[in-house]
Amino acid sequence: MGKSKTNKFKRPRINAVGLPANAVQELNVEEEPNGEESCPAGELLEKLQSPSADVREFACASISRVVQQSQTIPGFAVVYLYLCFPNRNLSACGGQEVCETMVKNDIMTPLTALLRECCAGFESAVARMKDEKNAVEDIANEALNLLWNLCESSSQALSVFNRAGLLDLVVQCLERHPDNVELATSAAHCLHTVTEDNPELLCSVNATVLNALEAVLMxxxxxxxxxxxxxxxxxxxxxxxxxxxxxxxxxxxxxxxxxxxxxxxxxxxxxxxxxxxxEEDRDRDAPAVTDGDDAAAGLVVEEMEEDEEEVPQRRNGKAVKVDTDISDLLPRGKExxxxxxxxxxxxxxxxxxxxxxxxxxxxxxxxxxxxxxxxDSDMCPDGPESGLMxxxxxxxxxxxxxxxxxxxxxxxxxxxxxxxxxxxxxxxxxxxxxxxxxxxxxxxxxxxxxxxxxxxxDAECLGGAAALQAAAQHLSSLVFGAAEITKDEEFLEAVISAMRSLLQMIASKNIPQCMTPQQLMSLSDAATRCDVVSVRVNAVAILGITGSTLAKEKGTAETVQMIGSALLEVATRDTDLVVNGEALDALFDVFADGDEAETAAKNIQLLPALKALQPVFKAKIRKEGRGKYSPQQLCVLDNIKVNLRRFIGYLEKVVKK
Known part of the structure; x- marks a missing residue:
């Protein structure tokens, strides 16, 4: 793990407050480099247990200063800082870069040993005294949270987890669920993370692991x-x-x-x-809390609010979302x-x-x-199932x-x-x-x-036509129920994806559509201003689905014309080729057939507009495509380029009729 022989790691004993015994000895430094006396370790450890947040902060800062200045402090002291102070837990709120730095600095070695020591001490602590048992399990709980954060953010940490036999330790913590649900939940979080897309670890799963999970489910x-x-x-x-x-x-x-x-x-x-x-009833009956408790609760809640957003990261080359939520670290008074x-x-x-x-x-x-x-599936070497998804x-x-x-x-x-x-x-x-x-x-x-x-x-499994129409009305109310369409990108992405799938199913079953033209245009306008590409893609797809359905009905030319103009605007002006291509694909569907479609196409001058767009679209693929888009996306873009040429030919024949 990058350590030299002179700095060989020794497994320490865990004392009642959770700090390794040899780390306590190391912390008993009589004098700091600047000549000032340092605070004795015993006093610092006592201050760590203080009900006052300010006192605990002072003790933490003092230990941190000693760790930074001393070359002899083992990694355990650093681990202790990460574990004992949720508001300083960099793995939870520092993101992928901080976690990878921690792993690079070999935090996994002392963390693994600490967790192993805690698990070994579960039963022996029970035999001695309840407070010591609780202290050991509390340290194990925080160690699991740190391990979970590291494995979620760092492929190297996950690799160490696989090699170090940590699965057995996590399962051992999980098995304590009858007596310590908090410890078991931290273990379950960690287990849920490390077993996802990790075939190397799954090879070591045995009956003990499966039985432990079964016991929890029961x-x-x-x-x-x-x-x-x-x-x-x-x-x-x-x-x-x-x-x-x-x-x-x-x-x-x-x-x-x-x-x-x-x-x-x-x-x-x-x-x-x-x-x-x-909670309100309990607070009315309970004695007033100390300032320290209030400060601690406020600090954690404040941090929760600041770190609530999900941070996009990658694991094993795959995009994942890592939730920086640290709400599991709420004070115990907030049950x-x-x-x-x-x-x-x-x-x-x-x-x-x-x-x-x-x-x-x-x-x-x-x-x-x-x-x-x-x-034209031959445009892609592996045919239409070539792995777009x-x-x-x-x-x-x-x-x-x-x-x-x-x-x-x-x-x-x-x-x-x-x-x-x-x-x-x-x-x-x-x-x-x-x-x-x-x-x-x-x-x-x-x-x-x-x-x-x-x-x-299929539609029958989902309740049939009536259920699908009711679901469509509900999704429409979610989007259009407020005074204006939400700007929450996560919500908009989710609801528009669901709406696209639902409308596609409704169209395939010839079930009447439920969105009004005004709703369609509002949705299109909101989506085209969204920074998320998939939202814009799904928005134009919805316009295409609805427009192609309406084009088969009588008296819909005006609405089809409005949809066509919106799609043409996106195909021409959107900055992303994927969205351009989806808009063109939707235009092909809307104006593929029917008298209403022909009328609408003439009114919006679709043929000359597409002729003008064709060389621009081809040039964008040639200039931007190779470096910005995946081979699979380029395959689709090439198909659309061919379809654009054919569709222009089709429109020319329609005009000559």
């Missing part, structure tokens, strides 16, 4: 913390599905889907309101808030697992969801399990969350205000999940 505690624990265990079991013996595959799948179903059954609006009322956070995290995770069930490998945001309508795949067994547990209906219900009442209640309290973004994220994940289900199931 637990019956009703707290939101246990709900989150079971959800994470279900996600890990899904990641390990290939390791489940064939005779138990159906049972395992059933257990996973049943767990997700029970989680989604929970009425988050009602639970959050009840928890907030319970109701912790429970509320656990519920929202559980439901978000449940929805994400269902998406993974529907799709073997999510495409990145800048990849197209469908190929061009061209029949991994296909959405839903086996009969998975589909049956999802339908048997009414997952589509429950997912659709979650797209209605949250209510205005629960949003207002959370907004009124500074500690609960951070939950608003979490609630919106659950809604966005539900919309993304709905999109996946629509892409993998």
């Amino acid at each position: 637990s019956s505690q009703s707290s939101m913390a246990h709900t989150l624990l079971r959800t994470l265990a279900a996600g890990s079991l899904w990641n390990m599905k290939g390791n489940i013996p064939a005779a138990r595959q159906a049972q395992g799948l059933g257990a996973v889907v049943a767990t997700l179903s029970r989680c989604l059954d929970l009425d988050a609006n009602g639970v959050l309101l009840d928890l907030r009322r319970a 109701e808030l912790r429970e509320a956070t656990a519920l929202l995290t559980a439901q978000q995770t449940s929805l994400e697992i269902i998406v993974n069930m529907c799709c073997s490998d999510d495409p990145s945001d800048d990849e197209w969801e469908e190929e061009s309508s061209s029949d 991994s296909p959405l795949c839903l086996s009969a067994e998975v589909q049956g399990a999802l339908i048997n547990h009414s997952i589509p209906e429950k997912v659709l219900k979650k797209t209605e969350f949250p209510t205005e009442e629960v949003t207002n209640v959370c907004h009124q309290n500074s500690s609960w205000r951070s939950l608003i973004k979490k609630m919106r994220r659950v809604q966005s994940r539900a919309l993304t999940c709905l999109h996946s289900l629509l892409s993998t199931m």
Whole structure:
């Protein structure tokens, strides 16, 4: 791990406060380099336990100064700083770069040894005294959180995890769920992360791991913390599905889907309101908290609000989103808030697992969801299935399990969350205000999940024509219910993807469309001003789907003309070739046939406009395409270029009639 022989790592003993015993000795430095006396380690450790946030900050800064100035302090002291102070936990809020720096500086070696020491001390600590047991488990809990953050952000950390045999230690912590749900949940978070897209680790999964997960799924505690624990265990079991013996595959799948179903059954609006009322009642009856406790709670909540955004990162060359949420580090006095956070995290995770069930490998945001309508598959060396995206795949067994547990209906219900009442209640309290973004994220994940289900199931499985029309009306109300279309890009991306899939299914079944021309134009206008490419792609696709349906009906020339003008504007002016191409593809569909389409095409001068656009589009592909877009995207663009030439020829024949 890059250490020299003279700096050989020695496994330390863990004392009652969690700091390695040899680190305590090292911290007993009599004099600092500037000649000033340092604070004795015992005094510093005592200050670390102070109820005053300021005193704890002083102790932390003092230890940090000693660590920075002394060449003999082992890595454990550094690890201790990361673990004991959530507000200084750089792995949680520093992003991928900080995590990779920590791994490069070999934090995995002392962290692995610390976790191993804690696990070895679980039973021996029980035999000695309760306080020591709690201290050991608390350190193990924070070590797991650090390990989870590192493995989520660093492929090198994940590689070390695989080689160092850390899976057994994480499972050992998971098995303590009957007595310490917080420790088990941290282990489950870590396990859920490291088992995703990690075939090297999955080779070492054995019956002990599977049995530990099964035991968690069979637990019956009703707290939101246990709900989150079971959800994470279900996600890990899904990641390990290939390791489940064939005779138990159906049972395992059933257990996973049943767990997700029970989680989604929970009425988050009602639970959050009840928890907030319970906190208010407790606060009225409880003695006043100290300034230190208030400061600590405020500091963590403030940090939660600052670090709520998801940070796009990459793991093993694949785009992933890493949530910088550190709400699991809330002070213990905020039990109701912790429970509320656990519920929202559980439901978000449940929805994400269902998406993974529907799709073997999510495409990145800048990849197209469908190929061009061209029949020139020979333009791509591998034909039309050349890998623009991994296909959405839903086996009969998975589909049956999802339908048997009414997952589509429950997912659709979650797209209605949250209510205005629960949003207002959370907004009124500074500690609960951070939950608003979490609630919106659950809604966005539900919309993304709905999109996946629509892409993998047929109309009958989703309730038939009436259910699809009702869903379309609901999605329209989400977008157009407010005074103006939301500028929340995450939500807009999710809802517009779901709407595209739904409208495509409705069109394929010849079910009447439900969006008015005014709504279409509002959606198009909002989407074309969005910075997210996939939002713009889906917006023009929706215009194309609706326009091609309307073009087959009588008396729709005016609306088709309006749609055609909007698509032509996007094809001409959007700065992204992918969006240009999607707009052209939509134009081909809208104006492919019919009297209404012919009339509208003449009114907007479509033929001369496309003739003028053709050389510009070809030049953009030649100049920008090779360096900016993937081979698969270029394949589609080449198909559209060919289709543009053919479509111009078709329009010329129509004009001559």
